[in-house]
Amino acid sequence: MSARDRILQRLRAAPQGKAPLAPDVPAFYDALGAAAPAGTRASRIALFCEKMAFWHGEVVRVTRDKWPQKLHELCLAKGVRSLLYGPQSEHAAALVAAGIDGLKPYDRPVGEWKKALFEDTDAGLTATRGGIAETGTLIVWPDASEPRLMSLVPPIHFALLDADQLHDTLFDAMRVQRWSDGMPTNALLVSGPSKTADIQVTLAYGAHGPKELVVLLLVNEEEMQ
Amino acid sequence: MNSQPLSFVPASEFKQRAAAAVADDHLRKSFRGAMDFLINKRAAQFPDPAALESQRSLAEHIRKYSLARLPELLEQLEQKLVANGVQVHWAENAEEACAIIVGIARRHSTKLMVKGKSMVSEEVELNHAMADAGIEALESDMGEYIVQLDGEKPSHIIMPAIHKTREQIARLFAEKVPGAAYTDSVDELIGIGRAVLREKFMSAEVGLSGVNFAVAETGTLCLVENEGNGRMCTTVPDVHIAITGIEKVVEKLEHVPPLFGLLTRSATGQAITTYFNMISGPRKPDEKDGPGEMHLVLVDNGRTQAYSDEQMRSTLQCIRCGACMNHCPVYTRIGGHAYGTTYPGPIGEIISPHMLGLAATHVLPTASSLCGACGEVCPVRIPIPELLVRLREEAQHDARPGHAPMVGQGAAKSRLADAIWSGWAAMYTRPALYRAFGWLATRFRALTPPMQGGWTVSRTPMKPARRTLHELMAERE
Amino acid sequence: MDAAGSRHYPEKPEKVYLFGTCLIDLFCPEAGMNAVRLLEREGIEVLFPADQTCCGQPAHSSGFPEQARAVALAQFRLFPEAWPVIVPSGSCAGTMRRHYPAMFADDPRLLAQATALAERVFEFSEFLVHVARVTLGDQGGPARVALHTSCAARREMGTHEHARSLLAQLAAVEVVLHEHESECCGFGGTFSLKHPAISSAMAGDKVDALKETGAETFVSADCGCMLSLNHTLQKRRDGFQGQHLATFLWQRTGGEGGRR
Numbered sequence: 001m002s003a004r005d006r007i008l009q010r011l012r013a014a015p016q017g018k019a020p021l022a023p024d025v026p027a028f029y030d031a032l033g034a035a036a037p038a039g040t041r042a043s044r045i046a047l048f049c050e051k052m053a054f055w056h057g058e059v060v061r062v063t064r065d066k067w068p069q070k071l072h073e074l075c076l077a078k079g080v081r082s083l084l085y086g087p088q089s090e091h092a093a094a095l096v097a098a099g100i101d102g103l104k105p106y107d108r109p110v111g112e113w114k115k116a117l118f119e120d121t122d123a124g125l126t127a128t129r130g131g132i133a134e135t136g137t138l139i140v141w142p143d144a145s146e147p148r149l150m151s152l153v154p155p156i157h158f159a160l161l162d163a164d165q166l167h168d169t170l171f172d173a174m175r176v177q178r179w180s181d182g183m184p185t186n187a188l189l190v191s192g193p194s195k196t197a198d199i200q201v202t203l204a205y206g207a208h209g210p211k212e213l214v215v216l217l218l219v220n221e222e223e224m225q
Numbered sequence: 226m227n228s229q230p231l232s233f234v235p236a237s238e239f240k241q242r243a244a245a246a247v248a249d250d251h252l253r254k255s256f257r258g259a260m261d262f263l264i265n266k267r268a269a270q271f272p273d274p275a276a277l278e279s280q281r282s283l284a285e286h287i288r289k290y291s292l293a294r295l296p297e298l299l300e301q302l303e304q305k306l307v308a309n310g311v312q313v314h315w316a317e318n319a320e321e322a323c324a325i326i327v328g329i330a331r332r333h334s335t336k337l338m339v340k341g342k343s344m345v346s347e348e349v350e351l352n353h354a355m356a357d358a359g360i361e362a363l364e365s366d367m368g369e370y371i372v373q374l375d376g377e378k379p380s381h382i383i384m385p386a387i388h389k390t391r392e393q394i395a396r397l398f399a400e401k402v403p404g405a406a407y408t409d410s411v412d413e414l415i416g417i418g419r420a421v422l423r424e425k426f427m428s429a430e431v432g433l434s435g436v437n438f439a440v441a442e443t444g445t446l447c448l449v450e451n452e453g454n455g456r457m458c459t460t461v462p463d464v465h466i467a468i469t470g471i472e473k474v475v476e477k478l479e480h481v482p483p484l485f486g487l488l489t490r491s492a493t494g495q496a497i498t499t500y501f502n503m504i505s506g507p508r509k510p511d512e513k514d515g516p517g518e519m520h521l522v523l524v525d526n527g528r529t530q531a532y533s534d535e536q537m538r539s540t541l542q543c544i545r546c547g548a549c550m551n552h553c554p555v556y557t558r559i560g561g562h563a564y565g566t567t568y569p570g571p572i573g574e575i576i577s578p579h580m581l582g583l584a585a586t587h588v589l590p591t592a593s594s595l596c597g598a599c600g601e602v603c604p605v606r607i608p609i610p611e612l613l614v615r616l617r618e619e620a621q622h623d624a625r626p627g628h629a630p631m632v633g634q635g636a637a638k639s640r641l642a643d644a645i646w647s648g649w650a651a652m653y654t655r656p657a658l659y660r661a662f663g664w665l666a667t668r669f670r671a672l673t674p675p676m677q678g679g680w681t682v683s684r685t686p687m688k689p690a691r692r693t694l695h696e697l698m699a700e701r702e
Numbered sequence: 703m704d705a706a707g708s709r710h711y712p713e714k715p716e717k718v719y720l721f722g723t724c725l726i727d728l729f730c731p732e733a734g735m736n737a738v739r740l741l742e743r744e745g746i747e748v749l750f751p752a753d754q755t756c757c758g759q760p761a762h763s764s765g766f767p768e769q770a771r772a773v774a775l776a777q778f779r780l781f782p783e784a785w786p787v788i789v790p791s792g793s794c795a796g797t798m799r800r801h802y803p804a805m806f807a808d809d810p811r812l813l814a815q816a817t818a819l820a821e822r823v824f825e826f827s828e829f830l831v832h833v834a835r836v837t838l839g840d841q842g843g844p845a846r847v848a849l850h851t852s853c854a855a856r857r858e859m860g861t862h863e864h865a866r867s868l869l870a871q872l873a874a875v876e877v878v879l880h881e882h883e884s885e886c887c888g889f890g891g892t893f894s895l896k897h898p899a900i901s902s903a904m905a906g907d908k909v910d911a912l913k914e915t916g917a918e919t920f921v922s923a924d925c926g927c928m929l930s931l932n933h934t935l936q937k938r939r940d941g942f943q944g945q946h947l948a949t950f951l952w953q954r955t956g957g958e959g960g961r962r
């Protein structure tokens with residue numbers, strides 16, 4: 001008999017009282033939602049910005065047509081000499097057209113250029129699948145066109161977030177985006193730059209991942225302020 | 226080599242270690258300060274007691290439901306993970322878990338394994354097994370890195386280096402990190418750790434992580450962290466090995482948000498951590514990073530023993546937030562190392578006996594005043610005080626009829642204790658005898674012993690009153 | 703389990719039983735007597751079954767359930783009428799109210815008895831506030847008082863607010879909060895004997911916190927905590943001492959003549 005079989009056998013041999021009913025998680029969140037004033041687009045944007053600021057994330061509001069230009073300005077202001085991007089990504093063309101210096105495509109497996117990726121990359125730009133207002137969180141699903149390390153290795157992570165894709169809670173995002181239908185190899189929630197409080201409970205940013213997180217929040221013209 | 230001392234030190238020495246710890250002013254102050262900080266941060270996250278109770282009810286329900294279906298959920302998890310390309314291993318005990326991991330590492334000619342935070346890897350003494358196999362196992366969580374650098378074990382499950390001051394860490398780095406100049410700036414110290422560990426992430430052949438939640442329906446392993454080292458360990462090396470206890474599985478993705486929300490708020494008073502890393506499989510052929518090979522090691526190590534008893538099964542509801550230790554007046558006084566086990570504090574007192582046997586651990590469940598603070602803050606409502614009482618019973622008696630004996634069942638049995646409590650019951654069930662004792666004790670109060678064991682260490686002796694309440698009430702008739 | 707505040711309270715009864723507890727019986731009978739006096743002053747007759755001994759808690763919490771059950775069982779038949787059972791100690795009240803049903807869960811007949819008794823158990827301050835609904839007329843001079851509420855009263859009985867609300871009725875008494883107010887005093891029954899170093903550290907910290915408030919005395923509705931702290935203070939040759947809530951209330955309200 002294998003370890004697996006012995007473990008399962010012991011579990012199955014244990015006495016079981018009346019089996020609990022399946023927890024009704026949707027009902028819990030629906031009740032919470034019903035008790036609170038309904039989230040509006042404006043309230044979600046405001047809450048997201050407040051919470052992301054709390055995590056030391058920077059939120060820059062920009063309209064859909066102007067983000068490459070805004071990113072260009074931010075790169076100049078932050079002294080970014082090399083910006084990692086996904087050449088197959090949806091926004092690659094706009095990015096290239098913006099004329100940002102030092103664009104660096106993530107175009108081959110990491111094993112072929114680990115050192116350069118780690119030691120010679122100032123920033124990375126990724127899309128997001130949406131955000132969560134309640135906690136000031138980005139939903140990032142890395143894939144072949146925007147690999148996992150883009151949001152982890154460079155000291156600055158720029159993230160594009162469409163305000164249309166803001167959800168009230170993690171549960172809402174999961175439900176609306178139907179995560180249980182199939183998860184990618186890696187899915188992430190990101191709330192601010194990397195941090196630690198392991199030395200005498202003193203917060204320090206940039207523990208192992210990005211030291212800065214800059215969210216380019218894509219909004220309509222009238223939502224710019 | 227980063228070898229660490231064996232985490233388990235004999236329970237017989239618990240009292241000496243505890244006495245040494247309470248006499249250490251410096252340690253007392255640092256734990257008190259840190260625990261107060263965490264207590265206040267948690268409290269700020271739960272301003273509405275009714276809302277907290279409804280969240281706890283849901284979380285408790287999810288955990289109880291998951292445990293009730295544990296064997297099926299483990300099979301479903303395995304099936305999904307295998308379909309996703311993950312290799313699943315089962316280990317009955319620490320030795321098997323280590324052998325599996327050493328085996329994988331050897332197949333890949335591993336020289337260096339980087340580790341994200343995993344209490345289960347501490348529990349199975351993985352670092353020792355790796356050292357014995359000639360493979361460096363390097364902790365990459367900043368707190369874990371610090372304690373490993375100093376040859377210590379974590380003193381808290383969430384804040385491993387909480388017993389150390391900034392100055393101690395500054396000296397440690399200057400002494401042990403090659404090329405590091407002395408600094409006591411927290412930012413600079415973290416910068417040193419970052420630089421050292423980034424090199425290691427790049428060169429490690431294997432990355433190891435724990436698991437916070439394993440989702441059966443999608444075959445997803447969830448990791449909670451702030452630093453990003455967990456992401457590094459699970460993304461950069463070619464091989465990722467996750468290790469977890471069999472109790473961590475939940476049925477559905479939708480079961481995760483309530484548990485995750487309570488975990489981070491209860492642990493460090495954060496509404497969410499920087500990263501929530503959901504991994505469902507190794508790198509796909511068209512992907513450019515992520516491990517090419519992925520393993521999950523499911524560890525029993527005494528969990529099935531806890532599971533076999535309906536009351537003690539609730540021990541396995543734990544989501545490892547550490548709130549019970551943060552709020553424990555005993556933990557706050559003695560810190561994590563005094564316990565001598567991987568899991569300190571109240572959760573350690575109720576889980577360690579299943580992992581290490583009662584013979585080695587029976588003193589731990591007695592190290593509680595049963596004040597109930599742990600049970601009050603537990604986000605999944607584990608009745609910790611009741612379990613402590615139960616374990617005290619199991620340590621001093623044979624197994625209850627119809628129950629299988631625990632490992633080390635009855636290890637603290639003593640004829641003297643049996644005689645004391647039988648004598649006690651004999652007197653307290655015989656009112657006339659009891660009153661006679663009261664009469665004698667009050668009349669001969671001058672003969673009260675001046676030394677009364679542990680009581681008089683810091684207290685004057687207890688002395689009976691001149692008359693018992695029984696007598697005073699009888700006189701009124 | 704009923705949470706604090708959700709318990710249904712009966713009308714003020716003509717009679718009550720007093721369960722004095724073993725600690726009060728032998729070590730602080732005056733607290734028991736003052737509880738009786740306060741109840742009688744409210745026009746309630748107090749019945750004190752002479753065969754009572756102990757609730758069984760020491761054996762229960764030490765891992766000797768059989769002995770605890772035997773002693774608990776010996777108390778069952780002492781309260782035959784439907785009167786409330788008043789317990790001037792939070793942890794003993796908690797044992798009778800919270801743990802008795804669990805202790806007899808495997809015997810339907812005894813479980814029914816245990817549950818019926820548990821339903822009638824009231825911690826002393828809880829009873830004064832919610833059932834006797836006392837009005838206290840303070841007759842003492844200005845005083846600063848710290849309050850230590852026992853863990854059992856707080857977490858098993860939800861009664862820590864009751865002592866506070868009784869003290870709040872005393873016009874000249876200022877109740878001062880101490881640091882880590884909700885933290886255990888380190889008594890914990892046999893814990894104080896088994897782990898003296900830890901218990902002493904906890905008691906020492908509690909005493910320091912109580913003294914730091916500048917209060918003249920401290921009050922507790924739990925005799926075990928009070929004894930542990932008072933004996934700690936005595937060992938330090940410190941004159942600062944605590945009093946049982948019943949004693950403090952009785953004295954502040956002028957004793958026999960001090961009704962309302």
